[in-house]
Amino acid sequence: MAVATDIAARTVSVFAVVALLSLTLVSSNSEGDALYALRKSLSDPGNVLESWDPTLVNPCTWFHITCNQDNRVTRVDLGNSKLSGHLVPDIGRLEHLQYLELYKNNIQGTIPTEFGNLKSLISLDLYNNNISGVIPPALGKLKSLVFLRLNDNHLTGQIPRELVEISSLKVVDVSNNDLCGTIPTTGPFEHIPLNNFENNPRLEGPELQGLASYDTNC
Numbered sequence: 001m002a003v004a005t006d007i008a009a010r011t012v013s014v015f016a017v018v019a020l021l022s023l024t025l026v027s028s029n030s031e032g033d034a035l036y037a038l039r040k041s042l043s044d045p046g047n048v049l050e051s052w053d054p055t056l057v058n059p060c061t062w063f064h065i066t067c068n069q070d071n072r073v074t075r076v077d078l079g080n081s082k083l084s085g086h087l088v089p090d091i092g093r094l095e096h097l098q099y100l101e102l103y104k105n106n107i108q109g110t111i112p113t114e115f116g117n118l119k120s121l122i123s124l125d126l127y128n129n130n131i132s133g134v135i136p137p138a139l140g141k142l143k144s145l146v147f148l149r150l151n152d153n154h155l156t157g158q159i160p161r162e163l164v165e166i167s168s169l170k171v172v173d174v175s176n177n178d179l180c181g182t183i184p185t186t187g188p189f190e191h192i193p194l195n196n197f198e199n200n201p202r203l204e205g206p207e208l209q210g211l212a213s214y215d216t217n218c
């Protein structure tokens with residue numbers, strides 16, 4: 001009888017440990033959850049997101065995802081993948097993400113303000129999509145950013161002045177949008193060629209700055 005009770009007790013404690021362990025594993029997959037939220041928000045006729053299985057312990061074996069040695073997501077490579085649908089704020093939780101490559105798709109909607117929380121981001125490549133709304137001023141918080149390519153979309157509003165504070169910024173391309181106001185000239189913008197601002201009918205060149213219309217045409 002005592003033996004039976006002992007076995008029962010052990011069984012219960014083993015079960016409890018397994019339950020606790022699986023709970024820990026599930027809760028540690030918040031990066032997978034963030035990416036899965038993106039999958040659910042996108043239409044994927046080419047099935048490039050088929051391997052994105054949220055029941056795995058982390059997203060590091062998913063196609064188009066790269067992780068570091070600590071199993072934290074560092075790259076999302078989904079350029080040229082026939083994706084449509086919307087971006088999701090959840091992506092802002094990928095705090096080790098360095099490369100967000102979503103160029104040449106048909107993504108619509110706005111750039112979530114939460115992308116400003118991607119503190120490790122080096123490259124934000126959203127060019128050649130159907131993205132509208134403003135460039136979030138919160139992107140000025142991306143202190144590691146080198147590449148900001150938002151060209152060939154339908155972005156409106158001004159180029160946020162917050163971006164001039166990003167000293168790492170080397171490449172900015174916002175051509176072929178519907179931006180307005182004036183082109184920044186200070187900080188990293190000193191070295192960005194004017195071509196990278198072209199085809200924004202209401203965006204004014206730096207030679208016109210100070211000539212009144214900075215706010216009025218926006």
Ligand SMILES: *[C@@H]1O[C@H](CO)[C@@H](O)[C@H](O)[C@H]1NC(C)=O
Nearest residue numbers: 084106107108109130131132
């Ligand atoms: C682009 O997005 C708008 C909505 O913002 C939509 O009406 C339009 O059909 C989209 N264009 C394409 C080519 O999908």
